[in-house]
Structure formats: C-alpha cells, structure tokens
Amino acid sequence: MGPKTRILDATMLVFRRHGFRRSSIEQVAEAAGLTRQALYHHFESKEALFRAVIERVHESAIAAEETAVAAAETAGDDLGNILAAGMTARMSTMIGSLDGSPHLEELYSEHLVHARDLYQTYAARYAERMVATITRVVRKQQLALPQDLSPAEFARLVEMAMYAAKSQYPAMQPADAFLKDMAIMVRTLCAGATPKSNPKSQKPPVKKAAIPKRPTRRTSGGHP
Numbered sequence: 001m002g003p004k005t006r007i008l009d010a011t012m013l014v015f016r017r018h019g020f021r022r023s024s025i026e027q028v029a030e031a032a033g034l035t036r037q038a039l040y041h042h043f044e045s046k047e048a049l050f051r052a053v054i055e056r057v058h059e060s061a062i063a064a065e066e067t068a069v070a071a072a073e074t075a076g077d078d079l080g081n082i083l084a085a086g087m088t089a090r091m092s093t094m095i096g097s098l099d100g101s102p103h104l105e106e107l108y109s110e111h112l113v114h115a116r117d118l119y120q121t122y123a124a125r126y127a128e129r130m131v132a133t134i135t136r137v138v139r140k141q142q143l144a145l146p147q148d149l150s151p152a153e154f155a156r157l158v159e160m161a162m163y164a165a166k167s168q169y170p171a172m173q174p175a176d177a178f179l180k181d182m183a184i185m186v187r188t189l190c191a192g193a194t195p196k197s198n199p200k201s202q203k204p205p206v207k208k209a210a211i212p213k214r215p216t217r218r219t220s221g222g223h224p
Contacts, residue, residue, distance in 0.1 A: 003038075007028065008052055010029075011050075011052070012097065015053065015103075019107060020110040050114050062122075064089040065089050068085040079193050081187065083190060084190075087162060090126070091162070092175075127155055130159070131152050142196045144193065157189060169181075
C-alpha cells in the first residue's frame, strides 16, 4: 500500500468518526502513521484531502455501476433490471463509504460546498454512461422507449427518479428502504419500454378468392 492510499484510507476513517468540521490534518496524519510534514508532502490542506476522498468514492461508484450493468446485460435482463442494478450498485457504494458515520448529513452538505465542481463532473459522467447503456440495450433488445423519448431524455427521467427517492430519505437513510424504492421507480419507468413492431414480420391480410355465382336456371310454365 502506497503512502497516498494509506492517507486516503485514514482520511475517510477520520471524516467518518468526526465529520468534516471537527477533523484536522493532525488527526489524519496520526491515523495514517505519518508526520504532519509528511502528509503535507501529498496534500496541502484538509479541503484537498476531502476532495480526494470524494473523488475516490465517485470512481469506485462508477466502477461498481459498470460491473453491475455488464452482469445484468450478460444475464439477459430487461432494461428496467439492468438500470436498477447499475444505479443500486452506484448508490450502495456511495452509502457504504460513509456507513455508520453519525455525520452523514454534514458530510453530504460539505461535499457540495468543497467539491461542487466534482459533483457536477461526475453527475455528467453518470448521465453519459446511462445514455450509452440505454442506447445499447434498446438497440440490442429492439425496444421503443415510451412517448418516443430519446435515450438522453429517458436517462434524465431515470436520474430524476433517483433524486425523487433521495428527497424522501434524508442522507439516503435507511439505506435498504431508499435503494428498494429507487429500484421500484426505475423499473416502473422502464416498464413503458416495449418491443418494436417489425413490419416485415407482419403478413399482409390474405384476400379471399371471389366465388363465382352459379347462374340461375330459368323456368318456364312453372316447371323446372
């Protein structure tokens, strides 16, 4: 384990225990088994440490999402299960990084204060990956998205469903309930994606051959 990895592990431990505001460079250095001067060789401030661990959490979340999506696609799952699996893996990784901390709400709020640019950067990356996944699955499974939405438009609605679920669960707790409701919302949205009709597979209606009418025999004198 290199010194930078050891520092980031120690930083996460300290922030989970004390929150952002009550944590210090000295606490991180002690947890990492380094001097303060040695730590400053790698990170110039507490804010830089915080940004580094947030970036690592996002990178881990992206990797987890990609792995889950790939597994679901290989298993032949439908669009709803594929997207739900990916988003569940992503959010589970984020939640797990701070699991058990009594300072969840503070850490999430400080994340937006000290790393808003990272938040925006990774939000864009998550969106790009979801659009790519939807495009790929829709093409492979020959699906039509509801309301003739494009993959980008549909991805935005799926992300909105995730944010709606987050609004009902402060700090995404309890995690199990949050993840369950988020997955249900994603699957419900995806239920509107239906198989495309294939015009080539639709046989034209068979025209019935006209049956010629039999000529009516005339009778004379009332006798056949």
